[in-house]
Amino acid sequence: MLIKRIKTFFKAFARHAENDFTKVPMDTWSKRFNLCMSCEEIGNTIPETCKQCGCVIYLKTEWASEECPKGKWKKYEGK
Secondary structure, eight states: OHHHHHHHHHHHHHHHHHTTTOBOOHHHHHHHHHHHHTSTTBOSSSSOBBTTTOOBHHHHTTBTTOOOTTSSSOOOOOO
16 A cells, blocks of 8 residues: 555656646635545545545645546646
């Protein structure tokens, strides 16, 4: 699991960098974060991670370039 988390993090970080490190607005982050925290795929770890992709929830939900692997929220397009 640790290897998967590291690989996933670096892929997500690369997308985040390509997107000029753009973060979502606070209201979008809050919606994303709450969806993740109520999902059955939330890991029993600190910090909380997604069992599907291994990402740290509070980071993945604030990066505009990211999307939920289960399709619960999409990449932020600024709309």
